[in-house]
Amino acid sequence: MAKKLHMSALAGIVLLAGVMATPVKAFEPTVDTAILVDAETGRILYELNAEQALPPASMTKMMSEYLILEAVNEGQISWDDQVEVNEFLAGLSQDRALSNVMMRSDQTYSVKELYESVAIYSANAATMALADHIAGSEGAFVELMNERGEELGLGTPLRTGGAEAGMDNLDAIAEQNLGTFQYVNSTGLPNRLLNGSHPEGTNEEDDNYMSAKATATLAYHLINNYPEVLDTASIPEKIFREGTTDAITMQNWNWMLPGTQYGDLDYEYVDGLKTGFTNTAGYTFTGTGEKEGERLITVVMGADSEAHRFNETERLLEWGFGRYYEEEIFPANMTLDSYETLAVDKGEEDTVTLATSDAFSELITEGEEEMFSYSVELNQELLNEEGQIEAPVEEGQVIGQMIVEFTGEEQPSYLPGLENTSNSVDIVTTSSVERAGWFSLTMRNIGDFFSGLWGSVTDTVRGWL
CATH class of the missing domain: 3.40.710.10 (DD-peptidase/beta-lactamase superfamily)
Structure with missing residues (x-):
């Protein structure tokens, strides 16, 4: 299952000068x-x-x-x-x-x-x-x-x-x-x-x-x-x-x-x-x-x-x-709130940076450019129980999606089967993290052991007092 976090990240994109300067009347068909x-x-x-x-x-x-x-x-x-x-x-x-x-x-x-x-x-x-x-x-x-x-x-x-x-x-x-x-x-x-x-x-x-x-x-x-x-x-x-x-x-x-x-x-x-x-x-x-x-x-x-x-x-x-005109709602290489980095397990670095792979553009009419929010879904199959990704991590690796939602009152409709086919952008790593060597991992394990042991002793002594 994917981890999902809804966010009120509204796009603040400025309209191109002159676009849709003249309102377009409602279409009046002459066929049935x-x-x-x-x-x-x-x-x-x-x-x-x-x-x-x-x-x-x-x-x-x-x-x-x-x-x-x-x-x-x-x-x-x-x-x-x-x-x-x-x-x-x-x-x-x-x-x-x-x-x-x-x-x-x-x-x-x-x-x-x-x-x-x-x-x-x-x-x-x-x-x-x-x-x-x-x-x-x-x-x-x-x-x-x-x-x-x-x-x-x-x-x-x-x-x-x-x-x-x-x-x-x-x-x-x-x-x-x-x-x-x-x-x-x-x-x-x-x-x-x-x-x-x-x-x-x-x-x-x-x-x-x-x-x-x-x-x-x-x-x-x-x-x-x-x-x-x-x-x-x-x-x-x-x-x-x-x-x-x-x-x-x-x-x-x-x-x-x-x-x-x-x-x-x-x-x-x-x-x-x-x-x-x-x-x-x-x-x-x-x-x-x-x-x-x-x-x-x-x-x-x-x-x-x-x-x-x-x-x-x-x-x-x-x-x-x-x-209607196509507008870039969210840019490529965008850093997502609360998802700027992802914790890395067994890596030479503790974290890896994240961003969107591509821009998200949509065909909109005037006034709709700010009616979008996004949520984040990470691929849980890539993460351990602590929410970490295990090294090595390659640059450009897809680790989830940014799901874009239209927040306007009148929801757009789509042809059958196409409702959710174009509302997401991949979230990728923007750097690589090599796997730590055997010695480094061993020392970390020893450190974790003594850290855990010291924590246990400290808790016991506190219990005596």
């Missing part, structure tokens, strides 16, 4: 469901109906992208692997009513080029081909999607079998509170559009569901675990199968990216992440952008047009960048 999140800590900066499960459309593909990148990073597949395409997927890829790149059953395609078609152009048949390649079938891939969703903290999956349970009724989903996400295929299309070839284990009338909070949680883990996703998601345009009769220019559906053909909608700070549209879902978008080192994540669901979802995203980002 939205969320804004700090991409570093997972702190929720704004949310509206963020836990209501809704069809996400192609934002579902973010989970497919996560599993693709996971499989590549773990060596399960490689970018150069050649993927075969069956007759069904070859036929589906020619459906121009859906977002697709042309594929043929007598050709193979690299994982890399199919992944790019998914991340840039939201290609549906290509997504399904990669699902088959990774898991053996799309049904098995869907099982992985739901399993990983739970592991990442997206929530509790909704029941599958929507047709039988009436789960195509959004009001029923909200009233029964069955969960915050459900994957029934790898693309985000309603199963009914797959011409009876929906994944095994699902029904023809099933659809995918994610709440805005679940979607933001997925985006958070995708960006932080596999930041290379933005290298591809930020490409405004690329040609698939360039130089062949099947070549197609993949214009990124994210029109906020600088360099797309819709220049009036671009926003210089945006570099991802995933759009979506179905008749049931409306226009959806998970956006992310970075300004002056601060990255935010947005989710907008149920917009009524392409422009609406992008305009609302820009408004959310502008509001977030204008209201």
Whole structure:
């Protein structure tokens, strides 16, 4: 167990000149469901109906992208692997009513080029081909999607079998509170559009569901675990199968990216992440952008047009960048009250000095910079019964944590599972202490013996008097 001491050590940090000079008004959304999140800590900066499960459309593909990148990073597949395409997927890829790149059953395609078609152009048949390649079938891939969703903290999956349970009724989903996400295929299309070839284990009338909070949680883990996703998601345009009769220019559906053909909608700070549209879902978008080192994540669901979802995203980002800023609350190498030193057993020195390893910074709004305190937790496994650490002690050795707490009235909220992941800083030794030699330890033991003996004699004599 860790030793814990609460302290009223409030930070007295002076605001940078000019920061937040003009108050920012409360955000007024024009959609029914939205969320804004700090991409570093997972702190929720704004949310509206963020836990209501809704069809996400192609934002579902973010989970497919996560599993693709996971499989590549773990060596399960490689970018150069050649993927075969069956007759069904070859036929589906020619459906121009859906977002697709042309594929043929007598050709193979690299994982890399199919992944790019998914991340840039939201290609549906290509997504399904990669699902088959990774898991053996799309049904098995869907099982992985739901399993990983739970592991990442997206929530509790909704029941599958929507047709039988009436789960195509959004009001029923909200009233029964069955969960915050459900994957029934790898693309985000309603199963009914797959011409009876929906994944095994699902029904023809099933659809995918994610709440805005679940979607933001997925985006958070995708960006932080596999930041290379933005290298591809930020490409405004690329040609698939360039130089062949099947070549197609993949214009990124994210029109906020600088360099797309819709220049009036671009926003210089945006570099991802995933759009979506179905008749049931409306226009959806998970956006992310970075300004002056601060990255935010947005989710907008149920917009009524392409422009609406992008305009609302820009408004959310502008509001977030204008209201919140990162501030150093506690500096690095800070000496902690009552923990300036730690007693050392069997060392050439009796104590070792302590300090924090890094600065603690937080995304805050004006007036919050002094609303923080800290407590100290030492690793008891490193200490003896007297609270000493045994020599030798190396400089930079981690011996505990400084736990930072927000003391304001309105406690910040975080994405699921991220509540306590960024509120601590290591406490380390700032010097080294060598272990005392055999002779020194022997003399200390002799001294301790006679000191103890003399104390015992003194107590006895006092008892006689």
